[in-house]
Amino acid sequence: MARTPLSFVVRRTERLTDHLIRVHLGGPGFASFTPNGFTDAYVKLQIPGEDGPITRTYTVRSIDPDLEQIAIDFVYHGAEGAAGPWAAAAQPGDELVLAGPGGAYAPKLDADWHLLAGDESALPAISAACAALPEQAVGRVFVEIAGPADELDFTRPAGVELDWVHRGDREPGVALAEAVLAEPWRDGKVHVFIHGEAQVVMHELRPYIRKERGVPADHASISGYWRRGRTEETFRQWKRELAEREGVEPTGARR
Structure with missing residues (x-):
């Protein structure tokens, strides 16, 4: 950049x-x-x-x-x-x-379907991605927010279904992970975009997508945008340490 x-x-x-x-x-x-x-x-x-x-x-x-x-x-x-x-x-x-x-992600046109999930921090990127999808695109979108007052409709193809996941008093990311894990998996090539609270995204959803579902790295943009209890400065350090352990390139924090 x-x-x-x-x-x-x-x-x-x-x-x-x-x-x-x-x-x-x-x-x-x-x-x-x-x-x-x-x-x-x-x-x-x-x-x-x-x-x-x-x-x-x-x-x-x-x-x-x-x-x-x-x-x-x-x-x-x-x-x-x-x-x-x-x-x-x-x-x-x-x-x-x-x-x-x-930046690093844009929806792949060769995907049979799209899975996008995140919390408020990922909503701008999810909204922009949905607006860029072709009219015939299909997929599922999950956005975790505090409650009904935070729902904000955005443009997306008719075949892309949106679920607002209300967090309530639960820890960030928990309800989102439950929603994604409970969603029936579709046939065909998927392009995945999942970003949000790092602990949940990196330790629960990424292993599910990459290992259990076998989605290759070039069709899976999955990373944490923030971490509970950390400023952006300390979160960047946490991501660098995680990247070193896993041998991958760290991505930037976002809120």
């Missing part, structure tokens, strides 16, 4: 649900922002902080070349974290420096 800092400006914000805020960014940086074709495209944001910028990784929800803007969705839980409170307080004209985009 290009590391050249790009200067963006807040154009407007939207409160999509109780826990999701969309920020539209434009400004001089857009001219140098080059889309990469991945539906999980992400950028490194420099969130203003009292002691200097704090780096956070977020998915680009959409790119509007006509308005010269990008949109980023932020999960918001009150004063928790750095990026959510910034998004909640953002006003038109506020500046934000970012670098990117990076």
Whole structure:
């Protein structure tokens, strides 16, 4: 991913649900922002902080070349974290420096069906992927959220069925894993995208997809976007250690 800092400006914000805020960014940086074709495209944001910028990784929800803007969705839980409170307080004209985009996934057209699953952190990438699927595509989508108030409909082919998995008071990822594991497996070549809370995704869902179901690595994008009880900095260290043990390349944290 290009590391050249790009200067963006807040154009407007939207409160999509109780826990999701969309920020539209434009400004001089857009001219140098080059889309990469991945539906999980992400950028490194420099969130203003009292002691200097704090780096956070977020998915680009959409790119509007006509308005010269990008949109980023932020999960918001009150004063928790750095990026959510910034998004909640953002006003038109506020500046934000970012670098990117990076990315690695886009739906494969040769797949017979698609399986996409994740929590709020993966919803922007899942939504972008569904919008990129051809009309005849079929598949299943599972999105874990806190409850009914956080449901947010998005464009997808008629043959792609969406299930909202309500977490309630349970630990993040548990309900999502149960839903995916209980889903009847379809025949044919599948392309899988599963991202969310790292402990569940990496230790429960990835072994199920890769080993039990035998999905090859080039048809399975599976990784954690965040980890309970960890900041992005300590989560990146956790992922590096996991990657070293398993001999794979680590991917970036995202919230």
